[in-house]
Amino acid sequence: MPTPGKKLLIAALLVTVTAVAIGVAIKPTTSKLLPPTAIPVRVVSVVERDVPRFVTGIGSVLSLHSVVIRPQIDGILTRLLVKEGQWVKTGDLLATLDDRSIRASLDQARAQLGENQAQLQLAEVNLKRYKLLSVDDGVSKQTYDQQQALVNQLKATAQGNQAAIDAAQVQLSYTQIRSSVTGRVGIRTVDEGNFLRMSDTQGLFSVTQIDPIAVEFSLPQQMLPTLQRLISATPPADVNAYLGADTNGQTGDLLGEGHLTLIDNQINANTGTLRAKAEFNNAGQKLWPGQLVTIKIQTAVDKHALVVPPSVVQRGLDQPFVYRINGNKVESVPVQMVYQDSGLNIIKGVQAGDVLVSDGQSRLKPGASVQILSEPALTQNAPAEQQP
Template sequence: MPAFSLTTHLRPYARRLAFAAAALGLLLLGTLGLMRRGQSDAPAAAPPPVPVRVARVEARDVARQAESVGTVRPLRDVVVRTQIDGQLMRLHVREGQQVARGELLATLDDRPLQAALAQARATLAMNLAQLRSAELDLQRYRTLIADDAIPRQTLDQQQATVEQLRATVQGNRASIAAEEVRLSYTRVRSPIAGRIGLRNVDEGNLVRVGDADGLFTVTQLSPITVEFTMPQTALPVLQRLTGGGTPAPVQAHARDSGTPLAQGRLLVIDSRVGAGNGAVRVKAEFDNSGGELWPGQFVTVRLQTGLLRGALAARPAVLRYGEQDKPYVFRLKPDNTVEVVPVSVLYQDRQQVVLDGVAAGDQLVSDGQSRLRAGSRVSVPIATPTPRT
């Protein structure tokens, strides 16, 4: 009788267990394959719409503008200096005051000139007395010469004396006029209408003709001008604008904020082009009755060079550039998808762009273009009306 072996006895059960495990593994693999196949056959979820902002195309008249940087310059800016040396006795105006032409500004010590004028008048009176005496003698000599009582030479000498005294009297009167003019210089008057600047001297100081700074400045603020430069290529347009009957409008804006400051008109262009920069200087005039512009101020100048009537305008942000820098826009369709529309740029500035290839009322994407392509679905936020207070 053979010996009992546990290994031999369990071997059939081990085979059955291995077969069952293999069958279970095949079943699991099949189930997993079916699940993956079902997942691959399911449709992919649509991507969410891209949030964008849009701008509407408007048909309106658009002014073509040329932009430059200008400097505000007064039409007249006078440094008030004295025309004689003397002590400043009184200032009749204050700093920042608006004065009229001919208004009294300051007074100098006039006592030396008053004395010189009195002396000139006394000299005139003395010479007039001598002239009258010489004229009387001349009349007597003419009577005596008729009777041959005196020689002819005596009459001729007296005639010369009278003429000499008459010339002396004329010189005395000229001296008096000169002293009166010098005396008028002690009263300093404004040569123009304008605004008084900061004073350079105080009352009691000795002022001289050669003082470079003068007493103060008088600056005309209204009207005022702005000087700016334009490239020489703009000369035909500038000549057309200055040659017309109606001056071309010019706007001045603040350099930092872009706030409109004043509305003026083109005045004149320079007679030559700058040799160094190839630019021509241009001057515009502004009424400036409210003092919006100040001498020496830097402003942004916008010159209207033409008018596009019925132009299709939109915000500059709608414009995109593709290959070879060809412009295009994303236009919103009724189903909230976008299409790529090639356009032509007719005119562009900081506020607007005039396009060809779109229609009035089209809504163009102005923000969010970087995530778009033709056919992309978008969402446009609804603008909330601002409540009125």
């Protein structure tokens, strides 16, 4: 049996072992710190180039000259000499009306003129005879004056007959309906044999000029000084018309190239916009009356502009900034926004050729290590556009 001294020794040993075990258990473990991980990013190089600026808007194609063919007299449509969709020139005969009644009136007026001219000829002969006789008092002064009045009366009647002939000839010309414009015939509304009236508002058909053609569009009133400068330029500013715009703001198919011709004489007070018009050569007939198109006008050119994609520029508390690659790290560079749109930004504060971060900025801070993804550096070639 252990003695009391041995029991105390054993207890002391147990307390010592327990204390050592507890100390080992609560002693903090030391680990080696790992080096910071490089952040993957995509980059783009700053490009220096001349950047044209454009203003865009929605316009409507209009014919410069469109007429509705209507009769100028009442009558039966005897012939239609053109087909729907046919191209006609100014002066071409389009249709004819029944002219028999007008021709009869014309013949009657000519006959009356002939009768009057015969009476006038006889009266003038008698007037000469009376004039000779009046010298020797062969006829009275009264008789001579009466003959002179008869001659004047017959001359006036002859003038009236000639006027009736001219009026009948005008009426006869109305029976031949001719085109007053070079253009394309539209859909006809009547057929041969119909009785036409001058009061008919629908007309026979329309003839619309296609080449050249115009586009009317509206822009914000703030564009007035710019448009005034562009229209007074020599030559006037070029205007391009496109089929439409996609969701990214890029224009569609080019329909025509024209020039600015007109600014309306007042601004719409309700919408704060002004109307303008451009004229286009349209030999290919890509522009059609009533068509909606997107127009683009070059307003200026930024020389030696520093161009980057919109994703490069970040919004800071005080001013915009970009992350520039410096070795394998990034630095924050404040920049000034000269121009921005959906396709590009023009900035100041960097140099041409600087490599900037275009994707992955959310994890960056100045001095952070980066890993450039193995993709070719992006460049930006889209022209600047101003949206109205």
